[in-house]
Amino acid sequence: MTIFVSLITGLIFGLGLIVAGMTDPAKVLAFLDLAGSWDPSLALVMGGAIPVSAVAFLLAGKRGTSFLGQAVQLPETRRIDRRLVVGSMLFGIGWGLAGICPGPALTLLGFGTWKAVIFVAAMLVGMFLFEMLERRLRRK
Amino acid sequence: MMIDWDSFTPVSALAGGATIGLAAAILLLANGRIAGISGIVGGLMRNKSGDISWRAAFVIGLVAAPILYRAFATLPQSRIDASWPVLILAGLLVGFGTRLGSGCTSGHGVCGISRLSPRSILATLTFMGFGFATVYIVRHLFAY
Numbered sequence: 001m002t003i004f005v006s007l008i009t010g011l012i013f014g015l016g017l018i019v020a021g022m023t024d025p026a027k028v029l030a031f032l033d034l035a036g037s038w039d040p041s042l043a044l045v046m047g048g049a050i051p052v053s054a055v056a057f058l059l060a061g062k063r064g065t066s067f068l069g070q071a072v073q074l075p076e077t078r079r080i081d082r083r084l085v086v087g088s089m090l091f092g093i094g095w096g097l098a099g100i101c102p103g104p105a106l107t108l109l110g111f112g113t114w115k116a117v118i119f120v121a122a123m124l125v126g127m128f129l130f131e132m133l134e135r136r137l138r139r140k
Numbered sequence: 141m142m143i144d145w146d147s148f149t150p151v152s153a154l155a156g157g158a159t160i161g162l163a164a165a166i167l168l169l170a171n172g173r174i175a176g177i178s179g180i181v182g183g184l185m186r187n188k189s190g191d192i193s194w195r196a197a198f199v200i201g202l203v204a205a206p207i208l209y210r211a212f213a214t215l216p217q218s219r220i221d222a223s224w225p226v227l228i229l230a231g232l233l234v235g236f237g238t239r240l241g242s243g244c245t246s247g248h249g250v251c252g253i254s255r256l257s258p259r260s261i262l263a264t265l266t267f268m269g270f271g272f273a274t275v276y277i278v279r280h281l282f283a284y
Contacts, residue, residue, distance in 0.1 A: 002170070002171045002194055003194050005167070005170045005171055006171060006173075006193075006195070006197040006198040006201070007197040007201045008166070008201065009163045009164075009166045009167040009171075009175065009201065010163075010198035010199060010205070011201035011202075011204060011205050011208060012159060012163040012201075013163035013164070013198075013201070013202060013205070014203070014204070015159060016157070016160035016161075016162070017156065017202075018156070018216060019156035020152065020155075020157055020159070021152060023206070023216070024217055024218045024219060025220045025222070026219040026220075026221055027147070030147060032271045033276070034141055034275075035141070035276055035279075036142075036279060036280070037144035039143075039144045039147040039148060040148060041147070041152075042153060044150050044157060045157035046249055046250065046253070047154065047157060048153065048156065048157025048159075048160070048161060049157040049160040049161035049164070049250045050250060050253055051161065052158050052161025052162055052164075053161040053164040053165050053168070053175075053250055053251060054255070056164065056168045056169050057254050057255040061255070065172065066169060066171055066172035068172075070170075070172035071172050072172040073172055073173060074174065074255070075242070075257070077242075077259065078258070079259075080258065080262055083241065083242070084242060084259055084263055085262070085263075086240060086241070087239070087240030087242065087263075088237065088241040088263040088264075088266035088270070089241075089267070089270050090233050090237030090240065091237030091241055091244060091267045091270075092237075092267035092270025092271045092274065094232070094234035094237060095230075095234060095267060095270075095274075096270065096275045096278070097222065097229060097230035098220070098231070098234075099221075099222070100220070100230065100234070101177075101234065101245040101246075102177040102178045102181060102234060102235075102238055102246070103177040103202065103244070103245065103246050105231075106177065106181075106199060107203065108220075110203045110204060110206035111206050111215065111218055113220065115222070115224070115227055116220070118228060118231070119228075119230065119231040122227065122229075122230070122232050122235065123231040123234050123235035124181075124235060125232060125235065126231060126232040126234065126235020126237070126239075127178070127181065127182050127235040127239050128185060128235075129235075130236050130239035130240055131185050131239070
């Protein structure tokens with residue numbers, strides 16, 4: 001059942017990205033281009049998403065277990081460290097170069113464009129490099 | 141700053157955003173998991189038993205969304221201007237950076253801010269700031 005829920009939520013999430021305009025990298029870049037002719041639409045995507053999910057987080061935080069009896073798994077780290085900041089910087093640069101973040105990258109695969117395949121392949125390599133680095137650091 | 145009112149799509153942006161929020165809400169309330177895409181995908185590389193299938197199912201849903209959409213309506217415009225070398229560099233940075241920083245637009249930007257996590261608020265300000273700066277440098281300083 002949890003696997004079915006994952007599939008359906010993935011679908012709903014992807015449909016949301018399409019409707020919101022997040023699967024148009026040109027539009028994403030127009031949002032990030034403050035000095036050009038700025039398209040503020042994408043600020044409203046977060047504005048639409050946050051209130052809805054905030055209610056869920058309030059509820060889930062009170063219950064502690066999910067409706068399907070799973071543990072609610074929230075990140076416990078509270079430390080603000082160099083990893084968080086440097087990682088977000090690198091992500092921001094990559095996002096600004098192509099206008100694609102991880103969710104839309106995967107949904108763009110379903111649009112059937114080669115450029116999306118290239119981006120996702122490079123993104124997976126980037127994630128894999130991180131895993132390798134992480135394993136190495138842990139061994140030390 | 142000049143606002144491009146012709147391209148401004150407030151209704152679909154809000155509606156799409158609310159739909160994204162709904163998906164995150166269902167995944168959390170039903171499965172107890174956070175809808176952070178980079179974390180969901182990255183977890184697939186860790187091979188922890190019993191932890192793979194829900195992640196794979198979510199990714200399949202994300203990829204299948206435009207195929208389902210196309211069955212009922214014409215997909216909205218989607219234009220990728222970046223050249224292949226730029227796409228490769230950008231993809232590497234996005235993949236590595238989101239894993240190092242423990243999240244992306246969904247995990248930090250939507251879920252993290254929803255629960256007022258200071259880490260996520262800082263991460264979101266950082267990647268948005270660097271996104272704005274990168275576009276400024278590429279488009280206006282180098283006039284690419």
